[in-house]
Amino acid sequence: MSDEMKADLWRRWRAGDSISVxxxxxxxxxxxxxxxxKHHGGIAPSPRKARAGSLTLGERKEISRRHGTPQERSTGTSPPQTPRHTPRNQPGTPLDIHRGINAAAESFWALLKEEIGTRIWPYRATARAEVFTFIETFYNRRRLRKHKIFDYLTPAETRxxxxxALAA
Known part of the structure; x- marks a missing residue:
């Protein structure tokens, strides 16, 4: 819907016309x-205005041009869009951290599907109750943490x- 149509819509709405009219x-x-x-709650939005002191597109481009490298300033070309040194697959990079978190989540969902299945429950409350029961009775109490740091204990025993240790 064009801006003119919306302006006409709001003018007619304020005049008391019905939606069908x-x-x-x-x-x-x-x-x-x-x-x-509905998006505006039946109240016409105020027109958008640029903030006092905000820069125009031309002013922003001029500032960017002035602060570029000497080659960019002389040729007027824009800087490259990709960073020059992007660390990839190195420990501690955001991508590596994301993969670790994603692996843990994938492991949890695979185990959940294996234990309670992928059937369709009649009610959301029933599904929530089954997932809660799985987490509280199996995932936190019987599943062993397969690492020597945790002494191969369950999450509940580790906690x-x-x-x-904190109380002592």
Missing amino acids: ISRQIGKPPGSVFTVL QRHQH
């Missing part, structure tokens, strides 16, 4: 008119041991 006048379906009105 407005839709006929501007040539749009009533659902489109309703969506625009309990940590709390006893």
